[in-house]
Amino acid sequence: MALLMSFYARMRNIQQKNEISNKNKENYAFKLYTFERIFPIVSDQREIPHPRSGHRIGCNSTNLYVYGGYTPQYVDPASGILMQHLFNELWQFNFATRKWMLLPGQETIPPELASVALIFDGKTLMVYGGTNLPFGEQSSNKLYFCVLTKGNFYHGMQLVDASGSMPPPMYGQALVYHNGYLYVIGGTTGYDYTCDIHRINLSTMKWEDVFIDTGGLDYMPAGRYRHEVAFDGEHIYILGGGTNVTAFDLEYIPTFNINEKKWAKKQTKRDPIERQNCGIPEPRMCHSCVQYKDENNEIYVYIIGGNNGPDTVYNEMWRLQLSTLQWTKITNKPLPFPVYFNSACVTQEGKMYLFGGINRDESKRTNYLHSAWIVIPKLSEMCWESLLHYNPNLCKSSKAELLNQGIPAHFIERLYDNIC
Incomplete structure (x- = not known):
């Protein structure tokens, strides 16, 4: 504690030296569950990512990474023609400097850049699936990885030379990493939807089927894409998602036991205070989701935004406690606008970041970056x-x-x- 207070005193001394230049600056105040926009430091708008949707993000304590994405409103630099565009880009945003940087190696990025599945362990970025334009006509079942640690030579995206029973090419899947295996759940070809589960052994790079719907089961969740997942070490929880005609509910959650290889449907508990939809998040897809384990090893899952058709878009955040399946609506301050096809990540310190997506209020894509603390961090x-x-x-x-x-x-x- 003495060391911490000494650090605080030194920080305060540095701040006081800057009081003259910062006399009109709003005072710093810690805020829990409050989304605040982060304004990057740039000299040229080309130094920040273009507005997009269908991208994915990941982060560690230092940097945030934005991979891929799509826009229907891109002006081609050569012709000046307005066109659809997929971004073969990997951006890095440094939290401390608030500066964006486009990483090199764009030639190593695969062409399937919309609705990919991404997982980042703080050092290695893994990307799976996705679709090219037109959506669904060229999808992927390939796994790529990228090492993002200082001091290592940057090679860009590296294709995994895999074998075994590979999943079919799809997009809009979800990923779980556990004990050396990467699990792939659900997805769509653009016409057909599945909730099948496959996994790859990251030591042998061999694929195998975990669970394939062959019919005749007491319970099997409907096929879907753009769902999110949570994981407690034994069970995979499927949160929402949908098809081209429907979004799935969040009251009864499909749950897969990876040890028993069985599906079950679990009923969640309603927020006793929230009256909207009787205390349960409304059905949705194309939302974002993060999972955080606190100091008591309780796992909390947060879902943000999402939609149920183009006219029903959400700007709210809900929390699900996995051990009790209790929903709680976070009411401190909602997102500044309803958004879907957005992406979120969380640092190990407990700060959530949200980037991009489709802003319903303005009917256009955004490149705004917001953050919110979901825990009270260390002093x-x-x-x-x-x-x-x-x-x-x-x-x-x-x-x-x-x-x-x-x-x-x-x-x-x-x-x-x-x-x-």
Whole structure:
């Protein structure tokens, strides 16, 4: 505690030195469950990702990564013609410097860039499936990975040379990683929908079928795409999703036991305070989702946004406690606009980030980045946020200068931890 208070005192001293230049700046205040827009530091709009939907994001404590995506309103630089466009891009956003960087290696990115499935463990990005244009006519069943750690030579996206019983090419799947296996759940060809489960052994790179719907079962969830999943170490929970005609409910959740290889349908508990839809999130698809395990090993799942048809789009956030299946609507402050085909991720410290999607209010795609704390973090994290709030140009100082000012080395590294 003494060390922490010493750190706080040093941070406060640095902030006071900048009071003159920051005298009109709003005071820093920690806010739980409150979405705030992050404004990047740029000199040219070409230094930020184009508005998009159908992309995926992942993050660690330092950086956020945006992969792929789609827009129907892209002006071709060569011809000036307005056209549909898929983004063969991987962007990096540094939280501390608030700067975007387009990573090299675009030639290594596969063409199926809409509604891919993505998982990021903080070091390695894994991307599976997705579709090219026209949607569904060229889909993927290939797995790519990309190592995103400082000090490693950046190779771009690397195709996995896989064998075994490969899943059919699809898009809109969901992923779970567990004990050396990557599970792929559901998806669509553009015409047919499935909730089948496949997995690949990441040591042998061999695929195998986990569960295939052959009919005659007491219970098998309907096929779907653009669903999200949660995982408790034994059960995969299927959250929403839909087809071209319907979105699935969130009161009864399809649950798959990976050990017994059996499906079950579990009823969730209603929020006793929330009256909307009797305390259960309304059916939806194309929402975003994050999962967070707290210090008591309780797993909480958050769903954000989503839609049930083009006219029913949500700007709300709901929380599901997996151990009790209790829903709670987070009412502190909703998203600033209803959004779907968005993507979310969460840091290990408990800060959620939300990027892009279709803004229903403006009927267009967005490239806004929002964040919200979903836990109360360590005091040192609040100190670091406060320091960056009052000192946005901290990265212009050298590492030696920052160390001499008493800033812990692991925070300083966040300023300079870029891949390229």
